[in-house]
Each structure stands twice: as C-alpha cells, then as structure tokens.
Amino acid sequence: MKPSSVLQTLLVVLALLLVGACAPATRPTDTRHVTQYRVQDGKTGITGQVLFKESGMPLRDAYVNVYPDTLSNLLGPSQFISSPTDAEGRYLITDVPPGTYYVVARKRISGQPTGPLSPGDYFSEHQRISTEVVAGKLAVVDLPVVPIKAPMFFKRSVGEQRTDTGIRGVLTDENGKPVPGSFAIAYVNDDIKRAPDFASTLTDQEGRFVLYLPKGGTYYLAARIHAWDMPRPGEPYGLYGNGEPKPLEVAEGQFIEGLRLVMRPFEGEYKPGKSRRPY
Incomplete structure (x- = not known):
C-alpha cells in the first residue's frame, strides 16, 4: 500500500473515532427529554406548571427539584429547588447554569420542601424528565403529578457517596x-x-x-x-x-x-x- 493511501486510511479512522467520542450519551429509555423554550427578559433557567395528571388542574404549593444527574435516583437533596408553585401551579427557577438537568415535582402534606414522601403526598412519576438549559432562555417543563399510595421504597441511598469498597x-x-x-x-x-x-x-x-x-x-x-x-x-x-x-x-x-x-x-x-x- 502506498504511503498516501496509508495516511488517508489513518485519517478516516481518526475521524470516526472523534465522531464517536463526541457523540452525546444516550439517555435511559425511561427518560423524556423536553426541548421547549421561551425568552423572558434574558433569564436563564427552567419554568412551567405542576399539574394533577388525572384532571390536568394546577397544583399549588408544590416544589420543583432540579438534579444535575441521576446518581441519587432523583432522591434526596437537589442542586436547585423552586419556591412553592402559585395558584396556577407555575414555578420559575432562574440562574441555573447551561447544561442538562433532571426535573422532579413534589408536594408534601406537611408543607415542607424536603424530607421523605408519605402516603397522600404528590410526586411526578417514575419516567424521568430531563431538559437542556440554554443561556438566555427558559426551558418550559410541565410536570404531571400523582398521589403517593405507599411510603417511598428506599430509606437511604448511597449512590452519590463514593467509597473505596x-x-x-x-x-x-x-x-x-x-x-x-x-x-x-x-x-x-x-x-x-x-x-x-x-x-x-x-x-x-x-x-x-x-x-x-x-x-x-x-x-x-x-x-x-x-x-x-x-x-x-x-x-x-x-x-x-x-x-x-x-x-x-x-x-x-x-x-x-x-x-x-x-x-x-x-x-x-x-x-x-x-x-x-x-x-
């Protein structure tokens, strides 16, 4: 094989490797990725409504949690949390840096923004909802919720606590x-x-x-x-x-x-x- 042919072959292989390395990671099949946006005074973040799944009516005083990854199974403290939703179920979280995030809605009967979920509380279902935050835009993520019928399965999770064992x-x-x-x-x-x-x-x-x-x-x-x-x-x-x-x-x-x-x-x-x- 001529040197020029060898060089061309090596360049093609290198290009394929670079394409593979730059390809975005595939999300789990149970993740729904939302790509709806709106512009509002140049703000960067996430907004939307929390709604009852069955009726479509808005849910007031719910909290929306934003996680940077799924290491914690979307349980426990989140990186960002909204203020309570208003009478229309709307929330707004600003100053979220550009990147990919997972968004979860919860409402506890106790009124607390954090803590274990109990029967009667509301939460967005197991299908994970992710979105891409873009600078100067608000990602619009609506979150349907259902009532908890039994206590959460985990009492604790160490998925995010790295050890040497x-x-x-x-x-x-x-x-x-x-x-x-x-x-x-x-x-x-x-x-x-x-x-x-x-x-x-x-x-x-x-x-x-x-x-x-x-x-x-x-x-x-x-x-x-x-x-x-x-x-x-x-x-x-x-x-x-x-x-x-x-x-x-x-x-x-x-x-x-x-x-x-x-x-x-x-x-x-x-x-x-x-x-x-x-x-």
Missing part, C-alpha cells in the same frame, strides 16, 4: 440484554422483605452499575427498576442467588468486578401498602 456489575434480562435506568440494591442481612440498606447508581445503556458500600462485609443483592412500592407481577426483578438470597462477601477497600444480575418477571403477590417489602 463496593460492587461493579451489569443488570440484564433473561436474554442477556442490558436493562438501562435500573439499579442494584443491597441488604446487610438476608431479610430482603424490607427497604434496602444501599442502592447503586442507575445503570447506563450497557446495564452497568456501581454500588458503593461503607465497609467490607456480607451483603445480599437484588435489582429493581422502580424506587417505590413493592414489585408488581411481571415487573423485572433480580436476585443474587438461585431463588433464595445468597450472601456475597465484599472485602474492605476493594471492588467486586463484573457481577451479573439477571432481571426476570416478578412472580410474587402484590400487596398494596407493603412498599417496604420487595415481595
């Missing part, structure tokens, strides 16, 4: 295909019919997760796609073990690599109001 792995379905937008959960004992002790980061498009743990020890693992309520029949659910919880030893200061959890349709009985019990 944990588990890296992948969640797949029965056919070996990755399950994006899901998470692994860990328990410190084999009583897994309760809220988990720890949760991983959300899986990416390849089904990969990272589960950070506070220390080495014995853990029991499962996998979910929702952060509340117990699994319903047919919902993908994973368990480390052959039908029964199997202990996994994690060494202090080390990561178990390449663990695979298979998520299969849940076959247990659904019990309303038992959200703290996986099945």
Whole structure:
C-alpha cells in the first residue's frame, strides 16, 4: 500500500473515532427529554406548571427539584429547588447554569420542601424528565403529578457517596440484554422483605452499575427498576442467588468486578401498602 493511501486510511479512522467520542450519551429509555423554550427578559433557567395528571388542574404549593444527574435516583437533596408553585401551579427557577438537568415535582402534606414522601403526598412519576438549559432562555417543563399510595421504597441511598469498597456489575434480562435506568440494591442481612440498606447508581445503556458500600462485609443483592412500592407481577426483578438470597462477601477497600444480575418477571403477590417489602 502506498504511503498516501496509508495516511488517508489513518485519517478516516481518526475521524470516526472523534465522531464517536463526541457523540452525546444516550439517555435511559425511561427518560423524556423536553426541548421547549421561551425568552423572558434574558433569564436563564427552567419554568412551567405542576399539574394533577388525572384532571390536568394546577397544583399549588408544590416544589420543583432540579438534579444535575441521576446518581441519587432523583432522591434526596437537589442542586436547585423552586419556591412553592402559585395558584396556577407555575414555578420559575432562574440562574441555573447551561447544561442538562433532571426535573422532579413534589408536594408534601406537611408543607415542607424536603424530607421523605408519605402516603397522600404528590410526586411526578417514575419516567424521568430531563431538559437542556440554554443561556438566555427558559426551558418550559410541565410536570404531571400523582398521589403517593405507599411510603417511598428506599430509606437511604448511597449512590452519590463514593467509597473505596463496593460492587461493579451489569443488570440484564433473561436474554442477556442490558436493562438501562435500573439499579442494584443491597441488604446487610438476608431479610430482603424490607427497604434496602444501599442502592447503586442507575445503570447506563450497557446495564452497568456501581454500588458503593461503607465497609467490607456480607451483603445480599437484588435489582429493581422502580424506587417505590413493592414489585408488581411481571415487573423485572433480580436476585443474587438461585431463588433464595445468597450472601456475597465484599472485602474492605476493594471492588467486586463484573457481577451479573439477571432481571426476570416478578412472580410474587402484590400487596398494596407493603412498599417496604420487595415481595
């Protein structure tokens, strides 16, 4: 092959690599990306309405939380929070730097802007809503909410608390295909019919997760796609073990690599109001 041909081939390969490196990350399939904007006095941020999903009526005194990523499963403190929505359910959050964000609406009966959600509170559903904040524009994001019928599934999550101990792995379905937008959960004992002790980061498009743990020890693992309520029949659910919880030893200061959890349709009985019990 002539030197000129070799050079042309190398340039083509380099161009393809650059295109791949610059390609935007694919969002999980359960994310709805909103790209509606309006200009208002040069403000930069996010605005919209919080509405009852069933009736379409506005919800007053709700709070809107803005997260920069999904490491915390969109639970806990957010980077930005709105003032209470007005009588028309409208909110406005300004001075949000340009970038991609996830937007969640919540209203607690207590009137508090933060804290655990309880039955009777309202929240925007599991489908994640993201938007791109553009300088000099307001991203318009309307948020339909539904009532909480059972307590939130997690009592705490360490997805955003990085440690030197944990588990890296992948969640797949029965056919070996990755399950994006899901998470692994860990328990410190084999009583897994309760809220988990720890949760991983959300899986990416390849089904990969990272589960950070506070220390080495014995853990029991499962996998979910929702952060509340117990699994319903047919919902993908994973368990480390052959039908029964199997202990996994994690060494202090080390990561178990390449663990695979298979998520299969849940076959247990659904019990309303038992959200703290996986099945």
